Amino acid sequence: MKAKSLSQVQQFDFLTALPQAAIETILCLLPIEEAARTSILSREWRYKWTTIPKLNFCLGNVKRPIEMEEPRWWNHVSGLEYARRKKNLRCKLFCAIHQVLLLRQGPIHEFRLAMDADDTCFEIDQIILYLSRNHTLKKLTFFFHDFRTSAYGLPLSFFSLDHLTDLDLEHCAFNHKPIFNGFISLATLSLTNVKFSKETLLHLLSNCPSLKILRLMLFHTDFLSDEKPSTMELFKCLPVIEHLKTWSYIIPSLIQASVPEEPPTLLIHLKYVCIKAMCFVDGYGLPFLAVLTKCCPNLEKIKLKINSDWDGEIDDVVVEECAVKLKEYSDVRLEHLNELEIKYFTNLEPELEFVKFILARSPALKKVMLLTDMHDENEESEVLETLLSAPRAPLAEIVVKHY
Template identity: 35%
Template sequence: MKNQNPRRSQSLNSDIISTLPLNIIEDILTRMPIRDALRTSVLSKRWRYTWRGMPKLTFKDDMIAMSSDIYYMLRKCKLVHAIFHVLLLHNGPETLVFKCSVFHLHMESDIALIISYLARRTKVKKLFFSSDDRSYKLPVSFFSLQGLEFVYLYNCTFEPPLTFNGFSSLTSIRIWNVDVSAQMLQQFLSKCPQLVNLRLVGCQKVLDFVAGENKFTFGDLLQCVPLIQTLDISKYYMKVYLCAGGMPHKLPTSLVHLKNLFLNVCLVEQNEISSALCIIRSSPVLERINFLMSDNEKLPVQQTPTNFLDPEDYPDLKLDYLVKLEIENFSKLPLEMKFVKLIMAKSPLLKKVKIELNDNISVDEEMKMLKDMLRLPFLRASPCAELVIDRPLGFKKWRLRRV
């Protein structure tokens, strides 16, 4: 029997994963459910404490596996114990990402303790928090997380204390179904000087909550975020701020950094069109516009001047950097068509116009729209713009060049 090559035998028996650099191992662990990441401690001495340096901690209420007949309070206690167990043993230099999603256990008081602990012991750069109760008010300790750079909040109440001095490093915030008054939102945004990404997504209840206290306009809100690069506003937040007096022809201070604009608008309502145009007109370096049409078929079409949205009436509208226009839920209303033509007439670098049709648009109506876009003469600033028309799933997609 021939002797085996000791080097070859050693290579076959080696633990390839354990030989990886520690930062790669930690990254692998962060992609696993945290319960499984902790279980790697039993693999070997090498793995016993590896998870403790994970730069991302994600906790969900389903991480505690128990039979459905167990009283939920026991499950809640086990989850809280597990979270604090991880936090106490975690010895990473900083927690880069902290995610906590609790939808069934009503852990309001416990979350306050957890966030308070984070504010005292670690440096959280990214915080994701999701709750099942919109009436849950974020604890004051949340506003002490001074290292925050990214915040995602879902389903809670947001009220900065009077002592809040701001988040000097915060660059991105997304709030979804969050109850916040207009004044509180203004106070918060004005104290986040580095904010470049703002997403406000809400539902009808949010509108009901803030409308009675609103005393400033959408224009006032935008003045709080002078460095904004990406702006995403849902239709209900749009309506809240529009109802306070509408928008001027142009903002007093241009949004000179805004590149990506996402708006829910109703092009049946002239004030919403004017507001959208105000933002566009005040954003000289826009590269992408995405509109989600809302309520266009539910409201009666308002009477507008025949030359409304005529490119010749907008000499100050210049989109010299715009390369992409997307419109979702397109209903083929006259004002929608005019808006598309206006943008195409003002965008010399435009490369792509993508229109996703409403489910109610028939094939015949779609063909008529295509003929209108192709045959009827209207100004096109970009000779190489591509028009893509998407049908709902299962329907044909049209792609036309040089429209």
């Protein structure tokens, strides 16, 4: 028994003797409530958790009352009762956050908050004000997801977070007059269902001169007016962008706002493009891709996920217009493109024509991956045979298979 106790003490002393940076790394891997419980280990450990530089708070980790443990409980209560229970949970979470911030003894490098939030959550304003005074914050994530209510509006103090390098916002809103100076150090930006005006969005992007990675997942209804940015207006705000991820729900707005005489804006640093829920037959998706290939001569990889839920009719006129659009861009050259991946490929004519378009204009292409749910093996073979007979780089491998 004595030997066992001695072994435990030695192990504990070993952990205590670790460098502070190593201890912080270990504590950062724990949920914040578990990290806080290490304070009971000993006098030396009482405040070690207060120096961890990464804080992650999630409403889902708050202990729920019994009445909220029932699956899909919200379907059995009134709207008023739903709001009351949610408010009680939020109060518990905010209380925990304030206690943690009150005991802070070190810089905060990363802060993440995931919860149901709306425009009544003034407590978040106070958190942002606190963080704006901590000039060491590098990464901020607000994941708000209560779509029953209006989006949480970011306060003016949010724009004082000028040391940020990574920013991820979901279901927020801001429409302040574009007078802020932007985020000079911001390299990665993710905007999902964020509501703002065209003017505010373009001003924000224009004032992020170091932005290299952009994830823009917006619906046309996320714009607070009928005025939407055009494709070129958006591209002009992204001079050093390297990775771009978006989805098809914003593409119609960008195309409809464009005018034929707009001069192209080259995104010479863009190497990777990913488009989710891509639609080749809505009259907007393929024209956007054509413009993209024209403006991004140094692309290295294109990844598309076709909208598998598309149930609209395929208009022959739209299909013909798509073919004409590709011919207009016959001078496109993608000298550095080495990979094209399309998931949920269905072998519609515009999809097939786009693949042939890429094959013919990408001399360095190494791989084309078409992931499909086609149940007819003969159809798969026909697609492969068609593409193998099309003009392409001699080393280009074409793979058609089930996902």
